Amino acid sequence: MVKIRELVKTLNPYVPGRSIKEIAGKYDLNPDKIIKLGSNENPLGPSPKAIETLSKNLKYMNQYPETDLKDLTEAIASYSGVNPSQVILGGDGADEILDLLGKTLIDPGDEFIVPLPSYMYYEYILTINGGVPVYAQWDMPQNKVNVDSILKNLSPRTRIIFLCTPNNPTGGLINKKDIKTILDSTDALVVVDEAYFEYSGVNNVDLLNDHDNLFILRTFSKVMGLAGMRVGYGLSNPQFIQYMHRVKPAFSLTRLSQIAAVATLNDKDYIKTSIQLGIQSREYLYTELLNLSNLIVLKSKANYLLIDIRETGMNSKTLTKKLMEKGIIVRDCSSFLGLDDYWIRVNVGTIEDDKKFIEVLKEII
Numbered sequence: 001m002v003k004i005r006e007l008v009k010t011l012n013p014y015v016p017g018r019s020i021k022e023i024a025g026k027y028d029l030n031p032d033k034i035i036k037l038g039s040n041e042n043p044l045g046p047s048p049k050a051i052e053t054l055s056k057n058l059k060y061m062n063q064y065p066e067t068d069l070k071d072l073t074e075a076i077a078s079y080s081g082v083n084p085s086q087v088i089l090g091g092d093g094a095d096e097i098l099d100l101l102g103k104t105l106i107d108p109g110d111e112f113i114v115p116l117p118s119y120m121y122y123e124y125i126l127t128i129n130g131g132v133p134v135y136a137q138w139d140m141p142q143n144k145v146n147v148d149s150i151l152k153n154l155s156p157r158t159r160i161i162f163l164c165t166p167n168n169p170t171g172g173l174i175n176k177k178d179i180k181t182i183l184d185s186t187d188a189l190v191v192v193d194e195a196y197f198e199y200s201g202v203n204n205v206d207l208l209n210d211h212d213n214l215f216i217l218r219t220f221s222k223v224m225g226l227a228g229m230r231v232g233y234g235l236s237n238p239q240f241i242q243y244m245h246r247v248k249p250a251f252s253l254t255r256l257s258q259i260a261a262v263a264t265l266n267d268k269d270y271i272k273t274s275i276q277l278g279i280q281s282r283e284y285l286y287t288e289l290l291n292l293s294n295l296i297v298l299k300s301k302a303n304y305l306l307i308d309i310r311e312t313g314m315n316s317k318t319l320t321k322k323l324m325e326k327g328i329i330v331r332d333c334s335s336f337l338g339l340d341d342y343w344i345r346v347n348v349g350t351i352e353d354d355k356k357f358i359e360v361l362k363e364i365i
Helices: 006-010 020-027 048-060 070-080 094-105 121-128 147-151 176-183 205-210 238-245 255-265 268-290 316-325 351-364
Strands: 087-090 111-116 132-139 158-164 189-193 214-219 232-235 304-308 343-347
Touching: 006 121, 020 316, 048 255, 070 087, 070 255, 087 094, 087 238, 094 121, 094 158, 094 189, 094 214, 094 232, 094 238, 111 121, 111 147, 121 132, 132 147, 147 176, 158 176, 176 189, 176 205, 205 214, 255 268, 268 304, 268 351, 316 343, 316 351
Parallel strands: 111 132, 111 158, 158 189, 189 214
Antiparallel strands: 087 232, 214 232, 304 343
16 A cells, blocks of 8 residues: 555545535435525526637637636736736636645644634645644624634744635624734735625725735635636735746646636626625525524625524434435535534525525424
């Protein structure tokens, strides 16, 4: 047997959301009838312009992608209000960007801070790169970050601080004043994860020019409807972006992904509609769920809601299983550090999907 790294032997694999194909096979269901509300995807589907453009470019699959990605970089810069030199692209969604951050900044034993609960892929990726997680706290009753818990955990070995806003899985926003306080308290890189920022109407791009230790992380998997194309990007100061490019694979973003992303950014009507429908669905779900007395629902600015189900007498594993048996997939959040076994997360769907989810949930609880 080849020698495996000790770190890999002890690494807990990342737990993704359940797929339609998996659930259809396990519970003998028609996949076309399954409602997937567990992976924070866009129920609107992709931009029609992206579909049309892709269909015209399928014949070029035999060619390597462009290496400078100029068209997409400039389109993202325009969308974000920054200079193209401040943009870096990722070919595995935002996850590749996280890996590049680890490769650029983390030496074995270096620390990174994550307020819990938050997106678990931060820890998964940076641990592989030799990083040591240090946990701060997310104030669950207030649904906001505990800034003091971050500041007191700063050390000479702190290299990265992760701030997810809106936070996944809680949906809470981090106040810009709090972000500035953290930025001004350290020379470590502060990664502000804005994967869901369009649903909140709030972003932090205005802080970039005054803080060279700020990095904004974004994705095309949510509002842009391209989760299957795996496109992510980061915004920061040009010098840091150049260092990241030194460790970035040359062809990590596929030709078709690049084409789909540019076409989507050019489809302003689609983006506007996507945001509007996501917010409408979120607020509908929030209102309906509040009417169920045995649930506690956190107010969200993202495209999902986190729900405390302990008063139902079921844990998250039991309830999500009952829902899956009825053809509805939501997220069992027991794998999130910082949460116990009584939380589920449900993302926005079409209003028709939302109504079916509420109907089935009422029957179960």
